[in-house]
Amino acid sequence: MSYLERIRRPADLRQLSPAELDVLAKEVRDFLVTAVARTGGHMGPNLGVVELTIALHRVFDSPRDRVVFDTGHQAYVHKLLTGRQDFGDLRHRGGLSGYPSRAESDHDIVENSHASTALSWADGIAKANQLRGLGDRSVVAVIGDGALTGGMAWEALNNIADGQDRSVVIVVNDNGRSYAPTIGGLARHLDALRTTPHYEKVLDWGKRTLQRSGPPGRMAFEALHGMKKGLKDVIAPQGLFEGLGIKYVGPIDGHDIGEVEMALRRAKAFGGPVIVHAITQKGRGYTPAETDVVDRFHAVGVIHPETGLPVAPSRFGWTSVFAEEIVEIGRRRSDVVALTAAMLAPVGLAPFAEEFPDRVFDVGIAEQHAVTSAAGMAFAGLHPVVALYATFLNRGYDQLLMDVALHRAGVTFVLDRSGLTGDDGASHNGMWDMALLRTVPGLRLAAPRDEPTLRAALRDAVAVEDGPTVVRYPKGAVPDALPAVGRQGSVDVLARHGGVPRVLVVGVGVMAHTAVEVGVALDAQGIGSTVVDPRWVLPVSEDLVSLAGQHDLVVVVEDGLASAGIGSALRDALAAAGADVPVRCHGIPLRFLEHASRAQLVEEFHLRGPDIARETAAAVAALAPERQDPAVRLRPTGR
Numbered sequence: 224m225s226y227l228e229r230i231r232r233p234a235d236l237r238q239l240s241p242a243e244l245d246v247l248a249k250e251v252r253d254f255l256v257t258a259v260a261r262t263g264g265h266m267g268p269n270l271g272v273v274e275l276t277i278a279l280h281r282v283f284d285s286p287r288d289r290v291v292f293d294t295g296h297q298a299y300v301h302k303l304l305t306g307r308q309d310f311g312d313l314r315h316r317g318g319l320s321g322y323p324s325r326a327e328s329d330h331d332i333v334e335n336s337h338a339s340t341a342l343s344w345a346d347g348i349a350k351a352n353q354l355r356g357l358g359d360r361s362v363v364a365v366i367g368d369g370a371l372t373g374g375m376a377w378e379a380l381n382n383i384a385d386g387q388d389r390s391v392v393i394v395v396n397d398n399g400r401s402y403a404p405t406i407g408g409l410a411r412h413l414d415a416l417r418t419t420p421h422y423e424k425v426l427d428w429g430k431r432t433l434q435r436s437g438p439p440g441r442m443a444f445e446a447l448h449g450m451k452k453g454l455k456d457v458i459a460p461q462g463l464f465e466g467l468g469i470k471y472v473g474p475i476d477g478h479d480i481g482e483v484e485m486a487l488r489r490a491k492a493f494g495g496p497v498i499v500h501a502i503t504q505k506g507r508g509y510t511p512a513e514t515d516v517v518d519r520f521h522a523v524g525v526i527h528p529e530t531g532l533p534v535a536p537s538r539f540g541w542t543s544v545f546a547e548e549i550v551e552i553g554r555r556r557s558d559v560v561a562l563t564a565a566m567l568a569p570v571g572l573a574p575f576a577e578e579f580p581d582r583v584f585d586v587g588i589a590e591q592h593a594v595t596s597a598a599g600m601a602f603a604g605l606h607p608v609v610a611l612y613a614t615f616l617n618r619g620y621d622q623l624l625m626d627v628a629l630h631r632a633g634v635t636f637v638l639d640r641s642g643l644t645g646d647d648g649a650s651h652n653g654m655w656d657m658a659l660l661r662t663v664p665g666l667r668l669a670a671p672r673d674e675p676t677l678r679a680a681l682r683d684a685v686a687v688e689d690g691p692t693v694v695r696y697p698k699g700a701v702p703d704a705l706p707a708v709g710r711q712g713s714v715d716v717l718a719r720h721g722g723v724p725r726v727l728v729v730g731v732g733v734m735a736h737t738a739v740e741v742g743v744a745l746d747a748q749g750i751g752s753t754v755v756d757p758r759w760v761l762p763v764s765e766d767l768v769s770l771a772g773q774h775d776l777v778v779v780v781e782d783g784l785a786s787a788g789i790g791s792a793l794r795d796a797l798a799a800a801g802a803d804v805p806v807r808c809h810g811i812p813l814r815f816l817e818h819a820s821r822a823q824l825v826e827e828f829h830l831r832g833p834d835i836a837r838e839t840a841a842a843v844a845a846l847a848p849e850r851q852d853p854a855v856r857l858r859p860t861g862r
């Protein structure tokens with residue numbers, strides 16, 4: 224039996240000798256490479272925290288002590304050490320989540336995989352522990368150098384520093400990278416620390432004790448403190464954290480279990496806020512990851528474990544189309560610049576950065592800053608394109624509303640991974656964007672259905688200079704082009720079935736393909752329909768409203784919240800126009816979604832063409848008699 228198999232719970236780790244722990248670390252790495260190659264997942268981040276996580280669970284007594292992982296994509300080792308070693312269905316329905324999950328284990332606390340929240344969680348837990356008389360329990364937050372660039376992390380540090388009598392241990396897992404190398408002043412600061420002689424090895428760890436132990440101790444402390452001041456020019460960088468009032472320990476070698484353990488024990492004993500700065504290597508121990516120049520195998524699909532090569536080529540077709548088109552646009556328009564929140568390659572901006580290095584800005588994991596700084600750029604004469612995953616726009620909603628829209632700034636938002644993304648679970652589905660953006664005055668949103676409409680939407684979006692524009696598209700491969708058979712005003716007509724079309728089927732974005740299937744299936748049941756794609760879905764156009772008014776029933780199929788998306792916006796617009804036409808909305812239900820494949824979720828939510836057609840046919844049959852007779856059906860009362 225391997226050492227890994229013998230670890231049923233963290234306490235088992237404490238039985239192993241240093242040599243056995245090294246063997247365990249190797250077993251964990253081998254396990255990760257084999258398992259993650261089979262399912263896909265966060266390979267590089269987890270390979271980098273093997274020793275760190277082993278040491279954490281030897282020093283702290285989880286779940287009595289609380290260990291919070293920021294973002295949570297680096298929690299696979301934690302899972303392995305807390306009784307979860309069946310990775311066969313990792314990120315698949317019914318299998319382990321790719322993030323901490325309370326349903327899986329008491330050792331898991333934070334499921335939110337939006338970055339930079341762990342320090343606030345830790346601050347809150349520590350405050351509650353103190354008030355409830357549980358102040359002897361440690362609270363540990365593990366945060367990456369990338370996540371530390373997020374504003375929330377700094378808001379939390381400011382607060383944690385105020386609780387000198389609360390034990391919060393902040394482990395900075397510094398691998399120098401987010402996906403790509405982490406940017407900015409903080410990254411430079413950490414870099415400087417990395418190359419600084421070990422500060423805490425120079426100074427006496429006991430100085431806090433000395434300071435508390437009467438006059439002789441205090442004198443000794445003053446001497447040490449003076450020494451520290453004298454050393455300041457050489458070892459000044461840690462001043463950033465210590466200046467805030469948070470003790471800094473490090474830098475330590477995050478791959479040396481003994482060294483990490485010693486630092487953590489000292490941090491635990493300290494009894495106040497401490498930062499333990501651990502230097503790690505993303506992708507450690509797996510050559511394809513260690514040598515990968517793009518992102519050290521941050522998140523991979525299914526790969527061949529021996530080579531690291533993908534089993535299926537190009538998972539991200541929509542991203543590639545955007546990547547090409549934005550370069551084309553950039554060539555024509557020197558005022559177009561691009562912003563990314565630490566995701567240059569994943570959002571498709573790498574080719575743009577290569578051709579226009581001065582016109583692309585990686586702001587760190589700082590979506591809020593990205594949005595407001597884009598407003599500033601627009602004010603000063605540029606046209607910024609802010610490229611984000613749809614779910615991360617949630618972070619910048621207020622900035623979009625107040626800084627961009629209120630100021631009518633010409634900023635384009637490109638939302639990749641919109642709609643159901645599936646395997647990353649609850650917090651990664653891009654299902655909130657349309658519901659949120661509906662509430663932004665003056666905002667225009669396009670949902671392209673294929674490659675030509677994506678290219679056209681981007682070109683149109685960057686031409687708008689008097690307010691925000693948004694282009695959203697999903698994760699995965701681009702479906703075949705779906706040409707329009709006609710146009711009704713601004714609306715693309717994709718199909719017409721039957722002499723008297725009774726149903727207007729509206730497909731939003733990629734769901735236009737499903738809408739076409741619905742039309743065909745209705746036709747087979749003798750129900751005429753018009754199938755359309757409005758392309759620009761926000762605000763709801765007058766053309767769409769008037770088209771809807773010419774039908775007995777409207778069916779909207781969208782890859783967003785059914786209760787608050789384009790269908791419900793169209794229903795409101797019809798009501799405002801006095802048109803009495805029922806609207807049926809087919810989309811994502813209002814709940815947090817467990818990880819599963821996109822196809823499984825589409826099936827579960829009855830979003831496949833035949834399912835929607837069946838429900839639509841039943842709805843047509845249930846229409847009031849006068850609506851069922853095309854000759855006498857109600858017409859809209861006009862706008």
Ligand SMILES: Cc1ncc(C[n+]2csc(CCOP(=O)(O)OP(=O)(O)O)c2C)c(N)n1
Pocket residue numbers: 268294296297336337338366367368369370371396398400401402505521564565566588590615618
């Ligand atoms: C708010 C937010 N924006 C973007 C992301 C996407 N994202 C996931 S991990 C990651 C990089 C994290 O870097 P770091 O914290 O250093 O962790 P590492 O992967 O290097 O261990 C990013 C940008 C996210 N999870 N949350």
Ligand SMILES: CC(=O)[C@@H](O)[C@H](O)COP(=O)(O)O
Pocket residue numbers: 294296336521522569640647698
């Ligand atoms: C943790 C995180 O936010 C990303 O790493 C995400 O898991 C990647 O998703 P894609 O594979 O869709 O780029």
Ligand SMILES: [Mg+2]
Pocket residue numbers: 367368369396397398399400401
């Ligand atoms: Mg990092």
